[in-house]
Amino acid sequence: MNYLAHALLAEPYAHSLIGNIAGDLVKGPLDRHRLHPRVAGGVRRHRRVDVLTDSHHAYRALKLRFPDGQRRYAGLVLDVLFDHYLVHHWDRFSEWPRDAFLDSTYRVLRENPVLLPPALGRVATAWTDADWLRVYETPEGVAAVLERLSRRLTRPVDLVRLLDVADEHSSEFDQGFLEVFTDVQRMINA
Numbered sequence: 001m002n003y004l005a006h007a008l009l010a011e012p013y014a015h016s017l018i019g020n021i022a023g024d025l026v027k028g029p030l031d032r033h034r035l036h037p038r039v040a041g042g043v044r045r046h047r048r049v050d051v052l053t054d055s056h057h058a059y060r061a062l063k064l065r066f067p068d069g070q071r072r073y074a075g076l077v078l079d080v081l082f083d084h085y086l087v088h089h090w091d092r093f094s095e096w097p098r099d100a101f102l103d104s105t106y107r108v109l110r111e112n113p114v115l116l117p118p119a120l121g122r123v124a125t126a127w128t129d130a131d132w133l134r135v136y137e138t139p140e141g142v143a144a145v146l147e148r149l150s151r152r153l154t155r156p157v158d159l160v161r162l163l164d165v166a167d168e169h170s171s172e173f174d175q176g177f178l179e180v181f182t183d184v185q186r187m188i189n190a
Helices: 004-010 014-022 037-055 057-063 068-088 100-110 116-127 132-137 139-152 158-168 168-190
Strands: none
Touching: 004 014, 004 037, 004 068, 004 100, 004 132, 004 168, 014 037, 014 100, 014 116, 037 057, 037 168, 057 068, 057 168, 068 132, 068 139, 068 158, 068 168, 100 116, 100 132, 132 139, 139 158, 158 168
16 A cells, blocks of 8 residues: 555544554654654554555466566555556545545644654655645556656665556456555444
8 A cells, every 4th residue: 555545544644644654764763853743653554554465365366467577566566556556446435525635634734743753753744745645646647656666776676667567457457456545444433
């Protein structure tokens, strides 16, 4: 799951939303960071979502669709693709209209700078100004996200090219997403 999914899976208060969005940016043990306890709870929830997703049988099956030499990057591609699929199945998983949810998410980030972990604080304004959560709507937006991720890897990998695997098995990937997200949303809210 990527940022949009983690935002939707947060508990319905600002601290949890911030922690869930910041989850990938907060590295290592939480006691090393000076986080508000409820923000730390959001980071823990983010990490639990990642564990539930990574261990889900349908997610593991989708990873096996990627070529052997590229499988180690499959998780990055799937995380971004899952946000794309979430956009297209939004009404199935949320009662909030998506635009209202995104606007509210941006407002929480703008209005609570003291709660933001430092790594999120450094990028939050740029992300909200760029409307970064809407990028997942289009295949071009997904490709742009993967291109940026490719440049951050230590070894050059064309993550965009790996989208061909998802295109080739599009109905399987869409169904896999629905199964994984349904189960993760149920388990995280149990």
